[in-house]
Every structure is written in structure tokens, then in C-alpha cells.
Amino acid sequence: MQSIYDRIELLIKMRGMTKKLFCEKLGISTGNLGDWKRGKSTPSTNKLVEIASFFGVSLDWLIVGKEQDTLYVKENMNTYMGDECEQAKAALSEKEKEFIKEYILFTRYRKQQAYDR
Structure with missing residues (x-):
């Protein structure tokens, strides 16, 4: 089962970024990122919202790995x-x-x- 850190790491790799650049862009210390990796702490709610927004993913996916259900708009095109x-x-x-x-x-x-x- 993936952790929040595992999903963040996947997003960083998919974006082609370094972890250092990710930390700089989002104002996270490399020490905090290391604590997340070791399971010593987890990102705050505000930071999770910021990370999800930065990568364009849902909070559901970032926190628990659940894919957001697709909503279908039933309007006349x-x-x-x-x-x-x-x-x-x-x-x-x-x-x-x-x-x-x-x-x-x-x-x-x-x-x-x-x-x-």
C-alpha cells in the first residue's frame, strides 16, 4: 500500500523534477520531506491542498490513493x-x-x- 509520501514522490518523478526543486517550489524543507519519507510526520492539511493543486490531482488520491469518480455532465452539446x-x-x-x-x-x-x- 502506498503512503502519501510515495504518491508525492511519484508526482515529482512524473513531473521530471528533483526533490530539491519540489521543496523549493512549495516552501518545504528537505528535512520535512525526509520526515514524511520515514513516516515521522505527514504534511499539514494546508500543505496537502497546496501539493494537490500544484500537481493537479485530487486530495482523495493524494491522501488515500482513491481515484476521483468521473462526473458526467448530461447537457446538450x-x-x-x-x-x-x-x-x-x-x-x-x-x-x-x-x-x-x-x-x-x-x-x-x-x-x-x-x-x-
């Missing part, structure tokens, strides 16, 4: 794109529509795999 959207959808073949659905599922799967590492 014409609200935003007018008739262009309907024309684009009508121009797609069923095979193309199926490909797009599969691609969306694939990207969700890959994203989940990245979080599970």
Missing part, C-alpha cells in the same frame, strides 16, 4: 457548439464512433494504471 457538433457527429461512421469510445476507455485505463504504480 449544442449549448456550446451549436449545429457544428451535430454535423460533426453525423459525419462520423459507426466504426469511427466505436473507435473514439474505445480510445476514451483506453486512456482511462492507462491513467488508472499510472496511479496504481
Whole structure:
């Protein structure tokens, strides 16, 4: 099971940063980061919010590793794109529509795999 520190370390690596640069950007001492790694302490609530915001992840994921449920907005796309959207959808073949659905599922799967590492 991953700790908060493990997830922070993963985010640092994914961003291609050094731990020192991460500490500088977020105003964290390297000693505090070391304490988090050893389990001696954990980041404050304010610092967790700051870290989640910096990396663009949810607090749920950062704290417990839980993927945020995706919310689906059920609105008419014409609200935003007018008739262009309907024309684009009508121009797609069923095979193309199926490909797009599969691609969306694939990207969700890959994203989940990245979080599970």
C-alpha cells in the first residue's frame, strides 16, 4: 500500500523534477520531506491542498490513493457548439464512433494504471 509520501514522490518523478526543486517550489524543507519519507510526520492539511493543486490531482488520491469518480455532465452539446457538433457527429461512421469510445476507455485505463504504480 502506498503512503502519501510515495504518491508525492511519484508526482515529482512524473513531473521530471528533483526533490530539491519540489521543496523549493512549495516552501518545504528537505528535512520535512525526509520526515514524511520515514513516516515521522505527514504534511499539514494546508500543505496537502497546496501539493494537490500544484500537481493537479485530487486530495482523495493524494491522501488515500482513491481515484476521483468521473462526473458526467448530461447537457446538450449544442449549448456550446451549436449545429457544428451535430454535423460533426453525423459525419462520423459507426466504426469511427466505436473507435473514439474505445480510445476514451483506453486512456482511462492507462491513467488508472499510472496511479496504481
